[in-house]
Amino acid sequence: MMIAFVLGALMVFAHAPVGIAPLALIALGGLFWLWQQADTSFRAMQIGLSFGLGYFGFGVSWLISSIYLYAEMNLLLSVLAVLCFILFLTLYFILAGWLVARLKTVEHLGFNWVVVMPAVWVFAEWLRATLFGGFPFLMTGNTHLITWLDGYAPVFGVTGVSWAVAMSAGILLWLLQSRAWVGASLSLAVIWLGAASLKNIEWVQPVGKPVEMALIQGNVPQDEKWLPSAFLPTLKRYVSLTKDNLKADIIVWPETAIPAYYDVVEKGALRSFIRDAQLLNADILMGVITRDPDHQRYYNAIVNAHNPEQEYRKQHLVPFSEFFPFSGVLQPLSALFNVPFSEFSAGAADQPPMTFGAHTVGLSVCYEMAFGAELIESARRSDFLITVSNDAWFAHTLEPAQQVQDVQMRALELGREIARSTSTGYTVIVDTKGQIKAEIPAYEVGVLRDDVQPYQGETPFVRWGSWPILAGLFTVMLLLVARRIWEQRRVKTGLGNPRSTRPG
Secondary structure, three states: OHHHHHHHHHHHOOOOOOOOOHHHHHHHHHHHHHHHHOOOHHHHHHHHHHHHHHHHHHHOOOHHHHHHHHOOOOHHHHHHHHHHHHHHHHHHHHHHHHHHHHHOOOOOHHHHHHHHHHHHHHHHHHHHOOHHHOOOOOOHHHHHOOOHHHHHHHHHHHHHHHHHHHHHHHHHHHHHHOOOHHHHHHHHHHHHHHHHHHHOOOOOEEOOOOEEEEEEEOOOOHHHHOOHHHHHHHHHHHHHHHHOOOOOOEEEOOOOOOOOEHHHHHHOOOHHHHHHHHHOOOEEEEEEEEEOOOOOOEEEEEEEOOOOOOEEEOOOOOEOOOEOOOHHHHHHHHHHOOOOOOOOOOOOOOOOOEEEOOEEEEEEEHHHHHOOHHHHHHHHOOOEEEEEEOHHHHOOOOHHHHHHHHHHHHHHHHOOOEEEEEOOOOOEEEOOOOOEEEEOOOOOOEEEEEEEOOEEOOOHHHHHOOHHHHHHHHHHHHHHHHHHHHHHHHHHHOOOOOOOOOOO
16 A cells, blocks of 8 residues: 555656656556556555545645644644545545456456556546536646647647546556557557647637736735735735836736725725726726625625726635535534635626727636636637636645646647736746746746737637547446446356456
C-alpha cells in the first residue's frame, strides 16, 4: 500500500507549480501495474484508497489554509474536515479499483493497461468532476498542458487529454512488460502524433484590435480583508491603482475586492469614484457583493462602475464556503466556520455577456473556471473572457498555481484569451494556445497592463461540448461490462475457460 501512496503523492508534482508532466505517466503506470497484481476486488480497492490518499493528501493540502488560518476553525476540527474531504475524493479511486478488478483479464495484459484501466480511470475522474456539483481538482489532463497531448483539448476538452495521458501510461507499461514493441510503439505514436497534428490547426481567428487591460492586484491578506479597520485602506488602494491606469480600455478588480455590499458603498465610500467612472465612461469591473432589493438574497458578483446595470452574478458556488449543500442536514455546520457571506445565492444560468465597445466579454468568478462545459455558452457569445478570483484564501500554497492551470485549459478548450485578476496572484493573461502571455509577481501590490486579443470562431469542444468524448467513454465502459457478463455466462454454461475470472 505504501507504494501506491507514494505514486499518488508523486503525481501531484506533475501538476503546477512543479509541472513535471512525465511524472503523471510514471504514477499512472505504477498504479496500473499494482492493479494488475491485485488478486481480489478488495485488494484493488485498497490500492485505489492508498493512491488517493497520497494524491489528494498532498494535492489538496491547501484546504487546511482556508479552514484553519482564515475560517478560524480549531486545529483538530480543521484536520478532521480536510481528512473527510480527502477521503470523499478518494472514494472515486476506490470505485475505480473495484471496477478494474471486475473488468480486467488474466491473459491479455496489454488490453488491461491500454483499454480497461485508462477507461476506468477517466470514468472515475469524470464522475468526480460531475457528481454533487463536481470537484474537478487535479484533473489528469492538466498535467500535460504545453505538451503535444494538449492538442486534444480544443476537440475533446480536458477529459480527452486525461484519457490520452492514461492510455499513454498504459502503453508505456505494456511496452516495458511485454515483447509487443511494435504494437505498443505504434499505438503511442498514433496518440501523440495525432495530438501534435491537432495542435497545428487554428480553430479560431483573431478579430479586431487588441483590448488593453489593467488587472488590479491589491494583495490584501485574507486575515485583514474583513476587518473594519482595513475597509477604507483597501478601497483607497484599489481606487489609487485604478486612477493610475484609467487609459486602459477595461480595468478589472479581483473577486470581492470590495468587502461590502455594492448598494452600501455606491451611496457611501465609493460614491464619488463611481460617479467619476460614469462621467469618464471608464469600464471598471469591480468584484463586490450585490443583493436583491428586499435584502433576502445576496450574490458574489462583478459590477461595471461605468454602468452598474451590467452585473454578473456567480452561478457555480463553492460548497461549504459560499453555500451549504443539503442545507436541511448540514446547515448547522456553518456555525463551525467563520466565513463572511457563506450563504450566497447562485446567479441565473442565462446571464448575457457584457459589452464593451465593439466587443462582448464573458465573465466568471473563481471556481467556475474549473468547469469548461459550463463556460461554453459564454465563450460562444464572447470575443474574450475575464475571470476574477480571491486566492488570498490559499496564499503560499499549491492552489493558486493549480487554478492557473485550469485557466490555461479553459483557454485551449474554448478558443478565447482569458484575463484573470486575483487579489494576491496569480494575475495573468492566457492566450488561445494555453500559454501565459503576461503576468505579474504574486503576493505583491501591482497592476498587469497588457493586451487581450479578441477572437471569433468555435473550437470543436465549443461546438459539441463533452458529448463526443463521453459517448466514446460510455461506449467503451458498456462494452467492457458486456464482455464481463458474457464471460460469466460462459462459465455458468460450461462453454470453456473464461479469459477472466475475478474473485469477489
